[in-house]
Amino acid sequence: MVNNEWDDILYWENYKPCYEMLQELERKYGGDPANYDSWHREHYAYYKQTIPNKEEFIRRFEYYELHGKPHWIEGHHRTMNELTREELLDSFRHVTKENGAFHVEVSEKARQGWAAQHLAPYAEKVCSATSEEHKIMEMTVGCGVGTNAIVRSMTDKMFYAGVDIDFICAKNADAIGRYYGKNAIGICASLWNLPFSDHLFDVVCSHFGFDECREIPTILKEAVRVLKPGGRFVSVFRHNIWLRRHEIFEDYDIGESGALELMRKARLYTDFEQFDVLAGEAGLVKIDYIPFENWYLVEYRKEK
Ligand SMILES: C[S@@+](CC[C@H](N)C(=O)[O-])C[C@H]1O[C@@H](n2cnc3c(N)ncnc32)[C@H](O)[C@@H]1O
Known part of the structure; x- marks a missing residue:
């Protein structure tokens, strides 16, 4: 498949x-x-x-x-300008407190189960405030596992914007924000061209988002552009993308090292070694790296 x-x-x-x-x-x-x-x-x-x-x-x-x-x-992603009238009307049920409750329930199972070790330090780093109005931007909301961990830990003075190219995924952030009564909104946009001015956020973060995105160097450039000088980039990645992406390569008789080489050429995420080089080129300096069994949490600072 x-x-x-x-x-x-x-x-x-x-x-x-x-x-x-x-x-x-x-x-x-x-x-x-x-x-x-x-x-x-x-x-x-x-x-x-x-x-x-x-x-x-x-x-x-x-x-x-x-x-x-x-x-x-x-x-399979639906952007804003592809929405029909019916889909727009239907989308209102995605921003309800009930939908928030559904995503919180699923995400809480993850937070207390398979993701227990890394979601606590992820949320702690993301919510560690350096300014009075701490502004967070999460890249890729998806079904909201990372979003839930962050939003539930935010104080009332913090602001969260979650970006996803899929309209309904972006709305999951609205629903989670509504569930907790926090300042959180979902924005449907592409990470390649963020609808934010320069130097806006204290933290830009992602939870298993980069593993699914094309054009990592462009996304990093945008992340750095919208970060304040001295702002932090916090993200969780798989150690190696092979396990997630192996099927199509095996179908064409290409093994792990050949596949990783092709993916690097196509500017897809492959592993920490590659990401660390790209982050350095984008102007980020590594300040922490925490390995877990199958994935890792990493934190960078934007140079002043
Ligand atoms: C694996 S999910 C992210 C998981 C999510 N952070 C969580 O914790 O549940 C990947 C998401 O990336 C989004 N995505 C992929 N490419 C994108 C792009 N260029 N811009 C914005 N979102 C993108 C997809 O729509 C999808 O919802």
């Missing part, structure tokens, strides 16, 4: 047929989780039909390396 987050890279050269295929799958299977397997099977068949061998797979990565851009083509 493959995940359609690869489409932007593999079909960058000519996206239209891939887009039409996705539209067709949406018409046939969209909206019903019972059809998830059929959706994936047909999507996978499309990969095998249009990218028949390893050489073609690698050629597409090389094309992306040279011509790819930090720009959203399409995918």
Whole structure:
């Protein structure tokens, strides 16, 4: 099985047929989780039909390396300007206290279960205030596990803005903020072009977000731009992305080291070694690194 987050890279050269295929799958299977397997099977068949061998797979990565851009083509994510009237009306149920309660429940299970070790220091670092009106920006809200850990720890004087390119994911931050009665909002925007002025935030953070994003150097540049001088960048990452992304590479007979090399070329996150170099190039200085079994928490400071 493959995940359609690869489409932007593999079909960058000519996206239209891939887009039409996705539209067709949406018409046939969209909206019903019972059809998830059929959706994936047909999507996978499309990969095998249009990218028949390893050489073609690698050629597409090389094309992306040279011509790819930090720009959203399409995918399963719904941006603001794609919303229909019905979806907009439906989205109001995503900002309710009830939806907040749902996401808090799921996130609390994580905070007290698999994420117990790292979420406490993550939230502590993010909420450690250096100014009277501590302003936090979280990159990638997703389903809100990181958001919940932060927002529940915030004092009433703190402000949180969570950014996600997916409108509904961004709204999860509104719902969690409403649940706790804190100053938290979700903003639907791309991390490649943040809708904030320079030097606005005390902390920029992310919880397993970079592992799913394209164009890491551009995202880092934006993170540094919106941070105050001396502001901090706090993030949780997997040690190595191979376990999450191995399936498509194995399908094309490419092992771990070959896959990591291709991903670096395509400016995707691979591991701490690579991220640390990119962070240094963007103007961040490492101040802490805490390893856990499968992931790590890292903290940087923006040079003054
Ligand atoms: C794995 S989830 C993040 C997990 C989340 N932080 C949590 O703790 O539950 C990744 C999110 O990144 C978002 N994303 C991917 N690329 C993005 C981009 N360029 N700009 C903004 N959000 C993006 C996706 O929409 C998705 O919601």
